[in-house]
Amino acid sequence: MEIIETLINGLSSGGTYAMIALGYTMVYGIAKMLNFAHGDIIMVGGYMLYVTMITAGNPMLGLIAAVIFCVLLGITVEKIAYKPLRGASPLAVLITAIGVSYLLQSTAQMIFGTAPKMVIIADMGNFEVGALKIPYYTIVTLVCSFVIMIALTMFVKTTKIGRAMVAVSEDRGAAQLMGINVNGIIMITFAIGSALAAFAGFFMLMKAPSLSNTLGAMPGIKAFTAAVIGGIGSIPGAMCGGILLGVVEAISFKIPVIAPYTDAIEFMILILILLVRPTGIMGKVRREKV
Amino acid sequence: MALLEVKDLQVYYGVIQALKGISFEVNEGEIVTLIGANGAGKTTTMQSIIGLIPSSHGTVMFDGQDITKVPCHKIVHAGLTQVPEGRRIFQELTVYENLLMGGFSQKDQTLLKKDIENIYERFPRLAERKNQIAGTLSGGEQQMLAIGRAMMSRPKLLLLDEPSMGLSPLLVDQVFEIIKQLRDDGTTILLVEQNAGKSLAISDRAYVLELGEIVLSGTGAELAASDEVKKAYLGG
Ligand SMILES: Nc1ncnc2c1ncn2[C@@H]1O[C@H](COP(=O)(O)OP(=O)(O)OP(=O)(O)O)[C@@H](O)[C@H]1O
Ligand SMILES: [Mg+2]
Numbered sequence: 001m002e003i004i005e006t007l008i009n010g011l012s013s014g015g016t017y018a019m020i021a022l023g024y025t026m027v028y029g030i031a032k033m034l035n036f037a038h039g040d041i042i043m044v045g046g047y048m049l050y051v052t053m054i055t056a057g058n059p060m061l062g063l064i065a066a067v068i069f070c071v072l073l074g075i076t077v078e079k080i081a082y083k084p085l086r087g088a089s090p091l092a093v094l095i096t097a098i099g100v101s102y103l104l105q106s107t108a109q110m111i112f113g114t115a116p117k118m119v120i121i122a123d124m125g126n127f128e129v130g131a132l133k134i135p136y137y138t139i140v141t142l143v144c145s146f147v148i149m150i151a152l153t154m155f156v157k158t159t160k161i162g163r164a165m166v167a168v169s170e171d172r173g174a175a176q177l178m179g180i181n182v183n184g185i186i187m188i189t190f191a192i193g194s195a196l197a198a199f200a201g202f203f204m205l206m207k208a209p210s211l212s213n214t215l216g217a218m219p220g221i222k223a224f225t226a227a228v229i230g231g232i233g234s235i236p237g238a239m240c241g242g243i244l245l246g247v248v249e250a251i252s253f254k255i256p257v258i259a260p261y262t263d264a265i266e267f268m269i270l271i272l273i274l275l276v277r278p279t280g281i282m283g284k285v286r287r288e289k290v
Numbered sequence: 291m292a293l294l295e296v297k298d299l300q301v302y303y304g305v306i307q308a309l310k311g312i313s314f315e316v317n318e319g320e321i322v323t324l325i326g327a328n329g330a331g332k333t334t335t336m337q338s339i340i341g342l343i344p345s346s347h348g349t350v351m352f353d354g355q356d357i358t359k360v361p362c363h364k365i366v367h368a369g370l371t372q373v374p375e376g377r378r379i380f381q382e383l384t385v386y387e388n389l390l391m392g393g394f395s396q397k398d399q400t401l402l403k404k405d406i407e408n409i410y411e412r413f414p415r416l417a418e419r420k421n422q423i424a425g426t427l428s429g430g431e432q433q434m435l436a437i438g439r440a441m442m443s444r445p446k447l448l449l450l451d452e453p454s455m456g457l458s459p460l461l462v463d464q465v466f467e468i469i470k471q472l473r474d475d476g477t478t479i480l481l482v483e484q485n486a487g488k489s490l491a492i493s494d495r496a497y498v499l500e501l502g503e504i505v506l507s508g509t510g511a512e513l514a515a516s517d518e519v520k521k522a523y524l525g526g
Pocket of ligand 2: 334
């Protein structure tokens with residue numbers, strides 16, 4: 001029973017990591033940049049949820065508000081901070097992203113202070129069958145994140161905008177020759193990534209209700225690791241990497257001897273996988289054909 | 291008035307001037323060729339016309355509109371497109387999806403379907419392989435796909451950058467045959483080629499580009515007969 005519980009737990013937090021990892025990987029694949037401020041979008045979504053819940057008292061309304069606010073924030077950050085740097089050196093873009101990250105964290109601290117806020121979304125109790133006992137939030141997270149992942153995959157595979165995203169990530173110039181507005185596609189990518197971050201923040205607070213301005217920092221780094229493990233730029237890769245990381249984490253937590261080293265183990269997996277496959281599990285080894 | 295009018299176009303890469311003020315025009319219904327050695331600035335000219343590389347000076351008029359500073363995707367919507375050097379098809383998408391991308395600006399689904407059918411008719415090989423991942427096509431098939439994909443936007447003017455590059459002699463002939471057909475079906479063509487003999491043979495007019503400058507121009511036949519061209523580009 002404990003094995004099943006651990007596994008479901010792992011899949012559930014893996015789903016959350018995957019949500020965040022997707023934002024990193026899509027922005028990397030399409031805008032060709034590492035958006036190190038991505039984790040902080042989660043945090044902003046958390047505060048939006050908090051504010052809505054103390055004013056309107058409804059977590060669903062809070063989730064909607066968080067998603068909308070994060071989407072607008074993601075688009076704005078891209079337009080103001082990243083778009084003017086298109087074509088600039090990757091280092092300049094990276095430093096800007098780190099600057100945006102500090103800006104978001106400091107702004108949150110100025111508004112909400114340093115003391116963590118409690119965001120109790122709902123006490124849903126446990127799902128119990130025989131000896132099996134799983135908190136409902138775990139199941140909700142698991143189901144929602146998998147539904148979102150399937151929906152995103154369908155969107156990319158079957159819609160015109162989705163295919164345009166694949167085209168832009170493969171060859172920006174050729175995509176423009178198709179009549180695709182690359183700036184528009186990049187904007188949509190940031191919007192989707194930020195919406196997913198808002199969902200991830202909701203799932204995280206459902207599990208652990210303490211909200212501070214560094215809420216997104218560690219999950220951001222973990223999810224980035226997951227994206228690299230899966231192959232940065234690859235959507236199924238980010239999903240696999242996220243789920244793998246979540247499961248490993250859950251198992252590691254359950255074994256007392258190694259539990260304190262969980263973070264180290266996760267980063268070690270990253271190093272091991274990159275040693276064997278430098279492009280990550282599903283990363284492309286691009287063949288050039290002349 | 292010409293369909294495409296390039297006036298005093300200048301392009302820099304950093305401090306290096308790749309185009310030193312070139313002027314030429316393409317009239318409706320023509321095949322016009324730019325020939326020139328490696329590094330002459332042919333690709334730069336094509337990329338600059340279509341808005342993928344900014345120019346520092348000069349104007350590009352297309353169909354009566356100034357498109358000098360217009361972003362690439364809008365130029366494509368206006369009826370000008372390009373088969374880029376090296377084909378650059380979307381390797382991860384299927385043949386069919388590549389064609390769909392080519393028809394990105396076509397809103398009418400029935401017309402889109404019809405256009406794809408037309409491409410399949412023109413290139414039966416693509417029809418046989420419509421669900422194949424494009425990256426696994428042979429070089430010749432990729433070139434057909436690149437041309438077909440560009441035709442999906444129903445261009446008035448098609449820019450072709452070295453379409454015969456890397457193809458076997460038989461396929462080269464086939465590509466030139468296709469170019470002639472496209473023109474006969476109503477698409478004006480601006481062609482860039484190193485294969486001067488074959489391209490001059492199908493061209494109405496041509497220009498010779500050397501180190502970022504146009505040094506010669508004339509009808510295809512005139513240039514093919516000129517001593518300078520014979521010496522430099524036709525191997526004797
Ligand atoms: N991105 C770039 N940065 C710097 N210089 C460039 C760049 N692209 C082209 N050049 C230079 O500009 C000049 C013209 O290049 P271009 O690619 O237009 O030549 P081309 O005539 O198409 O040659 P080829 O027949 O080999 O394709 C060359 O000297 C080239 O080195
Ligand atoms: Mg070239």
